[in-house]
Amino acid sequence: MGKSIIDKIWENHLVHQEEGKPDLLYVDLHLVHEVTSPQAFSGLRMKNRKLRRPDKTFATVDHNIPTDNRYVIEDEIALNQMTTLEKNCLEFGVQLAGIDSPDQGIVHVIGPELGLTQPGMTIVCGDSHTSTHGAFGSIAFGIGTSEVEHVMATQSIWRAKPKTLKLEINGELNKGVSAKDVILYVLAKYGIDFGTGHVIEYCGDTIRNMSMEERMTICNMSIEGGARAGLVSPDETTFSYIKGRKFAPKGEEFEAAVEKWKQLASDEDAAYDTVIEIDAADVAPMVSWGTNPSMTAKINDSIPTLNDCQTEVERKSLDRALSYMGLTEGQKIEDIQIQHVFIGSCTNSRIEDLRQAAEVAKGRKVHSNVRALVVPGSQAVKTQAESEGLDVIFKEAGFEWRDSGCSMCLSMNNDIVPPGEHCASTSNRNFEGRQGSGARTHLVSPLMAAAAAINGRFVDVREMMNAETVQ
Amino acid sequence: MSEIKSIKGKAAALDRANVDTDQIIPKQFLKRIEKTGFGQFLFYDWRFKEEGVLNPDFELNFPENQGASILIVNENFGCGSSREHAPWSLLDYGFKAIIAPSFADIFHQNSLKNGLLPVILKPEEVSYLLTEAKNEPIELTIDLENETVEDGKGFSTKFPINKYWKTMLMNGWDEIEITMQLEDKIATFEKKEAIHS
Numbered sequence: 001m002g003k004s005i006i007d008k009i010w011e012n013h014l015v016h017q018e019e020g021k022p023d024l025l026y027v028d029l030h031l032v033h034e035v036t037s038p039q040a041f042s043g044l045r046m047k048n049r050k051l052r053r054p055d056k057t058f059a060t061v062d063h064n065i066p067t068d069n070r071y072v073i074e075d076e077i078a079l080n081q082m083t084t085l086e087k088n089c090l091e092f093g094v095q096l097a098g099i100d101s102p103d104q105g106i107v108h109v110i111g112p113e114l115g116l117t118q119p120g121m122t123i124v125c126g127d128s129h130t131s132t133h134g135a136f137g138s139i140a141f142g143i144g145t146s147e148v149e150h151v152m153a154t155q156s157i158w159r160a161k162p163k164t165l166k167l168e169i170n171g172e173l174n175k176g177v178s179a180k181d182v183i184l185y186v187l188a189k190y191g192i193d194f195g196t197g198h199v200i201e202y203c204g205d206t207i208r209n210m211s212m213e214e215r216m217t218i219c220n221m222s223i224e225g226g227a228r229a230g231l232v233s234p235d236e237t238t239f240s241y242i243k244g245r246k247f248a249p250k251g252e253e254f255e256a257a258v259e260k261w262k263q264l265a266s267d268e269d270a271a272y273d274t275v276i277e278i279d280a281a282d283v284a285p286m287v288s289w290g291t292n293p294s295m296t297a298k299i300n301d302s303i304p305t306l307n308d309c310q311t312e313v314e315r316k317s318l319d320r321a322l323s324y325m326g327l328t329e330g331q332k333i334e335d336i337q338i339q340h341v342f343i344g345s346c347t348n349s350r351i352e353d354l355r356q357a358a359e360v361a362k363g364r365k366v367h368s369n370v371r372a373l374v375v376p377g378s379q380a381v382k383t384q385a386e387s388e389g390l391d392v393i394f395k396e397a398g399f400e401w402r403d404s405g406c407s408m409c410l411s412m413n414n415d416i417v418p419p420g421e422h423c424a425s426t427s428n429r430n431f432e433g434r435q436g437s438g439a440r441t442h443l444v445s446p447l448m449a450a451a452a453a454i455n456g457r458f459v460d461v462r463e464m465m466n467a468e469t470v471q
Numbered sequence: 472m473s474e475i476k477s478i479k480g481k482a483a484a485l486d487r488a489n490v491d492t493d494q495i496i497p498k499q500f501l502k503r504i505e506k507t508g509f510g511q512f513l514f515y516d517w518r519f520k521e522e523g524v525l526n527p528d529f530e531l532n533f534p535e536n537q538g539a540s541i542l543i544v545n546e547n548f549g550c551g552s553s554r555e556h557a558p559w560s561l562l563d564y565g566f567k568a569i570i571a572p573s574f575a576d577i578f579h580q581n582s583l584k585n586g587l588l589p590v591i592l593k594p595e596e597v598s599y600l601l602t603e604a605k606n607e608p609i610e611l612t613i614d615l616e617n618e619t620v621e622d623g624k625g626f627s628t629k630f631p632i633n634k635y636w637k638t639m640l641m642n643g644w645d646e647i648e649i650t651m652q653l654e655d656k657i658a659t660f661e662k663k664e665a666i667h668s
Binding site: 024145192196411 | 486487488489491493494497498499501502503504505506516545546547550551552553554555558573575576577580581584585633634635646647650651653656657660661664
């Protein structure tokens with residue numbers, strides 16, 4: 001019986017194994033941001049402990065940072081959290097992509113962008129969307145602040161080996177259907193806890209044909225299915241993405257690394273605890289209508305009815321969700337009016353996402369009832385987009401063009417959706433209050449978000465695209 | 472972390488599934504740099520109608536649920552964000568244990584690390600307790616050593632808990648301290664790594 005990439009990475013990182021205990025795994029990369037780290041740094045200080053490997057730790061500010069004027073932070077508590085990170089990084093010798101740095105951005109955008117994220121690594125961060133980095137063939141997962149402190153002190157983490165889930169996607173995606181739609185489709189079909197206790201390996205030719213950015217979008221939302229980590233076996237697409245990046249190995253070292261990375265891919269006969277197969281042709285542009293990411297439908301479908309529910313728990317959840325969202329059972333998705341559009345977040349704020357949204361926005365105007373924001377995932381993405389003239393396209397269409405940060409994905413800064421209003425968002429969570437108290441979030445792809453911005457309601461973006469403009 | 476042997480107290484029912492950590496502690500309260508003082512913000516958007524005005528329709532605001540130290544909830548409790556502020560706020564509010572048919576992984580782990588006991592019971596057992604607690608206040612005893620939950624009126628069941636975590640909780644041990652005793656192994660691993668890379 002062969003080994004999966006999950007087995008291989010696990011074995012490569014075993015520091016200590018003992019009957020009746022989880023395994024102690026070595027951590028190759030620890031990413032840090034301002035929200036989940038202050039208590040961990042305080043913990044070290046209180047016990048007079050050192051941060052063991054500053055060279056394997058990298059920090060940035062992303063959650064709180066304003067995206068209109070990053071130097072004007074009116075929220076004093078937020079400002080304190082950000083300056084606390086700066087002080088902590090200085091004291092413990094951690095490299096920081098701070099507010100002034102061209103490397104600053106959402107932690108899950110800059111890790112890959114800077115070449116910090118590499119195949120075969122174990123990567124942790126005090127953020128559940130750390131699963132993003134799995135796109136490179138690493139085991140990457142979110143941890144709480146106690147574990148952030150533990151990794152700081154010991155560069156290791158206790159973990160029972162998770163179960164493995166192979167999610168195989170084959171076939172060609174229809175035009176206008178993106179990686180975001182694929183993962184939303186999976187969540188709609190299998191629910192928000194199908195991956196609990198598992199690491200997901202995404203495979204199949206649909207995944208193979210995806211760019212690194214598309215793979216990141218899929219891995220990013222593994223946690224929305226309950227799986228702390230999701231990954232893709234590395235291949236030439238992975239290696240060529242990494243080549244030449246700031247922290248990637250260079251020259252001969254890079255060649256040697258690639259030879260090592262090539263060994264990581266799952267063996268043909270690897271065994272998995274669970275296997276799910278999906279036909280890419282079944283996926284359509286998706287729109288979430290409820291208060292968790294599995295409450296999602298195809299653009300041409302309708303919201304379910306209470307009669308469709310199988311269990312009492314489901315009925316109650318649907319009832320609550322509809323009441324929160326101000327929608328009715330059986331309502332057509334295309335009849336949902338929206339007042340806000342957010343293109344951004346660690347799910348969909350990379351250059352390819354912005355190019356796709358710009359393709360739809362080009363030569364059109366944002367609907368008069370809609371306020372639309374484009375928030376690049378990093379300052380580097382922003383610079384790249386500006387060099388391609390995407391900012392001009394967005395601004396001419398009536399979108400606001402912002403600096404990088406987590407922004408309206410969780411609205412810790414000033415980018416908030418007012419109560420009762422609907423937002424078409426390329427982010428990852430549509431929980432109650434996520435984008436502001438009473439805010440009503442609909443998760444969509446960048447293409448669908450741009451289409452919604454133009455129309456003031458959800459429309460099938462495929463109808464707006466002609467064959468020439470499809471990538 | 473203090474030692475936990477058993478937890479006895481009033482149980483409150485919150486019959487909702489997939490309660491995410493954004494509900495447990497909304498993001499606007501994550502900006503503090505301390506671990507304390509989060510209880511006042513627990514379930515903020517559900518507990519309060521507007522700033523400072525309690526929502527009388529929310530379960531935890533019912534008079535009979537005041538002083539509860541055990542929370543009974545439905546499946547997949549704590550899904551979503553990795554914020555450890557979720558168990559911090561539940562603990563600070565006064566909860567010592569959460570009973571559910573299932574928990575989301577990160578929340579489960581974060582709770583164990585902070586001495587908030589996550590108790591997994593069978594769906595029909597949770598359903599029974601939810602119904603009981605909704606009718607009239609119930610007192611539960613969770614015995615960690617014997618891995619049992621009892622209501623003193625005939626309901627008694629075992630719950631599964633990982634032996635490692637049971638030992639950690641019962642002794643109130645600091646995990647970092649334990650790992651640091653394996654310093655040699657970590658250093659050996661790092662030396663080996665340095666040669667190979």
